[in-house]
Amino acid sequence: MNAAAPGADSLRLIRELIAFPTVSRDSNLQLIDYVRELLRPLDADLRLTFDNDRRKANLFATLGPRGEPGIVLSGHTDVVPVDGQQWSSDPFVLAEREGRLYGRGTSDMKSFIACVLALVPDYVNRGLKTPLHLAFSYDEEVGCLGVRELLGDMVNAGIRPRSCIVGEPTEMRPVIAHKGKQSYRCTVRGLAAHSAYAPYGVNAVEAAAEAVTFLKQLARRHRDRGPYDRGFDIAYTTVHTGVIRGGTALNIVPQDCVFDFEFRNLPGDDPERLRAEFESHLRTVIEPEMHAVDPRTGFTIKKLSEIPALDTGAEAEITALVQEFSRCEETVKVSFGTEASQFQVAGVPTVVCGPGSIREAHKPDEFVTLEQVARCERFLRGLMARCCV
Numbered sequence: 001m002n003a004a005a006p007g008a009d010s011l012r013l014i015r016e017l018i019a020f021p022t023v024s025r026d027s028n029l030q031l032i033d034y035v036r037e038l039l040r041p042l043d044a045d046l047r048l049t050f051d052n053d054r055r056k057a058n059l060f061a062t063l064g065p066r067g068e069p070g071i072v073l074s075g076h077t078d079v080v081p082v083d084g085q086q087w088s089s090d091p092f093v094l095a096e097r098e099g100r101l102y103g104r105g106t107s108d109m110k111s112f113i114a115c116v117l118a119l120v121p122d123y124v125n126r127g128l129k130t131p132l133h134l135a136f137s138y139d140e141e142v143g144c145l146g147v148r149e150l151l152g153d154m155v156n157a158g159i160r161p162r163s164c165i166v167g168e169p170t171e172m173r174p175v176i177a178h179k180g181k182q183s184y185r186c187t188v189r190g191l192a193a194h195s196a197y198a199p200y201g202v203n204a205v206e207a208a209a210e211a212v213t214f215l216k217q218l219a220r221r222h223r224d225r226g227p228y229d230r231g232f233d234i235a236y237t238t239v240h241t242g243v244i245r246g247g248t249a250l251n252i253v254p255q256d257c258v259f260d261f262e263f264r265n266l267p268g269d270d271p272e273r274l275r276a277e278f279e280s281h282l283r284t285v286i287e288p289e290m291h292a293v294d295p296r297t298g299f300t301i302k303k304l305s306e307i308p309a310l311d312t313g314a315e316a317e318i319t320a321l322v323q324e325f326s327r328c329e330e331t332v333k334v335s336f337g338t339e340a341s342q343f344q345v346a347g348v349p350t351v352v353c354g355p356g357s358i359r360e361a362h363k364p365d366e367f368v369t370l371e372q373v374a375r376c377e378r379f380l381r382g383l384m385a386r387c388c389v
Contacts, residue, residue: 004374006115006370006376010114014373016114018092019093021079023080024079029057032077035136036059039134042120045061045063045066048060058138060135062133063123063128064124070131070132070387071165072133072161072348073134073165074147074343075167076137076147078139099369100370101367101370104366106366106367106368107361109356111356119384133161144337144338144339147342163350163351164349165318165351166352167353168336168352169358169361170353172353172372173328174330175332176314177231177267177333179238179334181262181265182275182306183262186259188256189298190297201255202290204246208246208259211282212241212244215241216241237264237269239274242262282298310337312340312344312351314331321386326375357372
């Protein structure tokens, strides 16, 4: 077989997994049921955890000997929407063109899951001397929500993995650190009035604009003054406002406005300190002028999601293993968040390494190259040699 050509089983499973349209707003149960049936004949211990509506599920599977520390291979089953994107082909039907596999989730991150599932029978047939755990979660794309239930169940069951590899797209380079993320929704309550009598009202849009301006000042301060970690592609904590909605008509002083913002912090840079500084500015600088007109006006802040920063040491055992299996001595730090930090918080040393590029994720005509899939297979065969008899 050509070294850059993946196996037929991996390609078949990528095709089948892509065909499940597991956008985060929708159920992933059909995909989970499909994977569960693949693993059932392999004497896997299968554990499911559900969301509150039981429309989505995590699958945690253990293969090989039970009751001793093993290695987790982790991936999320949900994908981002394709709404409003111009695709050259059906995003949920795999298309191969010029050495690339196109489809929603090819890079982020169903190709990794497919490679794992394609090679798991070989792990079992060779004989596992250490447990191999598979962790497939829901709702990673909307805040790493599902993995928290999965990890809680894992801990309650007394399962203590030795280490974890999360197969997010890193071009098969070992990622040992990523930024944390906290996202918030800020609701501004103003007081409506005729725009000809604007001073009698409280303009929620203008108050929001002042708040967003302060967030921009925080962003510039971190850009210009740090702290810095030059190992990251963006070497400082970033502050970003992504959505804002408010107002009904130009001749009405807007009563309501809502905006969403986020902090993506370096490991060691406390995002709670930033949130507290922002809230202090709202309470001491912006709200007093609003309250002078109507004390019922003001700001409400709600946390939407939180992903801790990942910071796995270069000297960690799992780092050395991933460097060996990936044949890549370089270690990388990235700005995007993953479920890896949730495993780290649960006491499981974790590295991120998977096929594809984050630059292709979430875009129309998302793709992974055949060469990347083949490298992932080679990586997993290296792990197999270490885990099997």
